[in-house]
Amino acid sequence: MPLKRKTEKLKKIIRSMGSCLVAFSGGVDSTFLLKISKDCLGSKVLAVTADSFTYPGEELGSAKRIASGLRARHVIIKTFELARKDFFTNPVNRCYYCKKELFSRLKEIAKKEKINFVVDASNASDKDDFRPGNLAKNELKIRSPLIEAGFTKDDIRSASRKLNLVTWDKPSLACLASRIPYGQRISRQALSRINQAEGAIKRMGFRQVRVRHYDRLCRIEIDKKELARVIKNRARIVEKLKKLGYNYVALDLEGYRSGSMNEGYLK
Numbered sequence: 606m607p608l609k610r611k612t613e614k615l616k617k618i619i620r621s622m623g624s625c626l627v628a629f630s631g632g633v634d635s636t637f638l639l640k641i642s643k644d645c646l647g648s649k650v651l652a653v654t655a656d657s658f659t660y661p662g663e664e665l666g667s668a669k670r671i672a673s674g675l676r677a678r679h680v681i682i683k684t685f686e687l688a689r690k691d692f693f694t695n696p697v698n699r700c701y702y703c704k705k706e707l708f709s710r711l712k713e714i715a716k717k718e719k720i721n722f723v724v725d726a727s728n729a730s731d732k733d734d735f736r737p738g739n740l741a742k743n744e745l746k747i748r749s750p751l752i753e754a755g756f757t758k759d760d761i762r763s764a765s766r767k768l769n770l771v772t773w774d775k776p777s778l779a780c781l782a783s784r785i786p787y788g789q790r791i792s793r794q795a796l797s798r799i800n801q802a803e804g805a806i807k808r809m810g811f812r813q814v815r816v817r818h819y820d821r822l823c824r825i826e827i828d829k830k831e832l833a834r835v836i837k838n839r840a841r842i843v844e845k846l847k848k849l850g851y852n853y854v855a856l857d858l859e860g861y862r863s864g865s866m867n868e869g870y871l872k
Contacts, residue, residue, distance in 0.1 A: 606755055612754075614754040620646070625650055625724050626720045626722070627639045627725075628653060629668060630778055631772070632777070634728055636671055639652050639675055640675055640765075640768060643675050648678070656681050657683065657684040658686075659781045659796060662800065682710060684707060695787055695790060697787045699787070700736065700780075703780070708723065708742060709745065711723045725742065725748075728758055728760075728761060730758040776812050779815075784818045789820070798849050806827075806842060809842070811834075812828070813831075815861055817857075817866065821850070823853070823854055824857050826857045827861055829859075829861070832860060
């Protein structure tokens with residue numbers, strides 16, 4: 606289906622809702638969804654961002670600026686995943702428990718605000734990944750308008766560029782806990798180390814970075830086009846990450862790929 610028709614379908618879906626609460630991270634997908642929702646429903650849209658230790662600190666400020674630029678009502682809530690055993694013990698279905706708590710909170714806010722639907726920014730490309738959180742989404746009847754309209758990640762970037770959204774080429778975001786192998790305990794210290802490590806590499810000019818955490822060892826994923834430049838910066842990267850507590854610093858020669866920690870798990 607042409608992008609123009611998908612966009613028309615998306616607008617029709619959102620208008621039919623009457624009002625909606627957007628689970629807003631400030632990433633490519635949720636920014637596009639918030640923009641279209643705001644255009645269609647105006648003041649009947651509320652953006653809600655969850656702030657926790659699993660959310661990169663610099664992204665909170667970015668989310669605030671983006672929501673303000675779109676003139677959208679924006680609320681920030683605190684979430685405490687690390688207080689939940691079914692989260693910090695990091696089972697394979699960890700994402701289910703996290704999403705169940707988050708979406709339950711969003712449903713409560715929507716009810717209080719008399720908003721008809723809670724929507725998230727999942728897209729058609731996400732169907733290729735292992736997503737335990739989808740069960741929570743289905744149980745709580747969270748809508749995914751981008752999937753309903755057939756939008757892929759590439760569609761969203763193309764449409765965002767046409768709308769002059771600053772996020773159109775923003776690197777993909779993901780919960781910091783997704784850097785830790787299933788079964789390895791998630792701690793505030795580990796999340797902080799991952800966040801600092803990724804930040805240090807990004808400040809060297811790399812955009813799409815994942816630091817996969819294995820206690821004292823880390824595996825760096827970088828866009829394939831930048832692998833040669835990583836080697837040139839090898840000494841600086843190793844020095845920075847060893848100061849953060851990693852004894853061994855490895856480079857993944859396959860490069861960055863979304864959901865690499867899910868490889869081997871069935872959908």
